[in-house]
Every structure is written in C-alpha cells, then in structure tokens.
Amino acid sequence: MFTIHRSSYKYWAKQGRRIKPEKVKALAMVKTIHAESNSSAGARTISIIAATRGLAISRYVATRLMKEEGLVSCQLPSHKYKKAAQPHVAIPNTLERQCIFSPPLITQWH
Numbered sequence: 001m002f003t004i005h006r007s008s009y010k011y012w013a014k015q016g017r018r019i020k021p022e023k024v025k026a027l028a029m030v031k032t033i034h035a036e037s038n039s040s041a042g043a044r045t046i047s048i049i050a051a052t053r054g055l056a057i058s059r060y061v062a063t064r065l066m067k068e069e070g071l072v073s074c075q076l077p078s079h080k081y082k083k084a085a086q087p088h089v090a091i092p093n094t095l096e097r098q099c100i101f102s103p104p105l106i107t108q109w110h
Contacts, residue, residue, distance in 0.1 A: 029055050030065045034073075042073040 004012045033046050041049070043062040050057050057065075066072070087093040 026050070026055060026057055026061070027065055027069065029053065030057075030062060030071070031069060034066070034071045039072070039074055040076070045073075 029050050030046055033049050034041055037045070043059045043066060046062045046066070047057055047059040050062070
C-alpha cells in the first residue's frame with residue numbers, strides 16, 4: 001500500500017490482481033531448470049537454459065523470479081583427498097617428520 005502514490009491509489013485499488021500467463025510459464029520453467037540442476041544453477045545459467053528452450057528471459061528477470069520462489073543456487077564442495085596412512089612406495093619418507101624449528105629471534109617489533 002505504501003508503494004503506491006496517492007494520485008494513483010484509486011486506479012490501483014480498482015484494477016484486479018491478475019497473474020499474467022507469461023509470468024506463470026516463466027516461473028514454472030525457472031523452477032524446473034533449478035530442480036534439474038540439483039539447485040546449482042544461478043540466474044545466468046537459468047536464463048541461458050531458458051533461452052535454449054524457447055523462453056527468452058534476462059538474468060535480472062531470472063533473479064527476481066528466483067527471489068520470489070526462494071530459490072538459491074549452491075555449489076557442491078570439491079573432493080578432498082584423505083591423508084595417507086602409509087608413505088608412498090616410490091618416494092620414501094626420509095625425514096619421518098623430525099624437523100626441529102627454532103623460535104623466531106625477534107619477538108617484538110620496535
């Protein structure tokens with residue numbers, strides 16, 4: 001209500017709250033693309049995929065539709081290697097982690 005100017009309030013109140021079929025179609029396509037990508041597609045990717053499927057929407061429109069539906073893109077973390085329990089066969093561990101580090105000589109900045 002506070003986003004409407006006083007001069008156009010009566011016109012705004014008189015008009016019906018109709019949802020455009022183009023918006024419903026775009027919203028359905030954004031939802032399906034986001035679900036097909038396992039929640040990893042962002043607004044740019046969604047706009048590109050929608051354009052290849054025949055619905056030309058900009059990334060800004062895709063961003064707004066994603067915000068309306070609460071869709072957030074998230075990337076899966078990359079694979080992390082686990083620590084080896086035994087040393088590599090070709091490269092022997094000659095140090096055996098017996099490195100001795102001396103403390104720094106300067107402990108204060110002057």
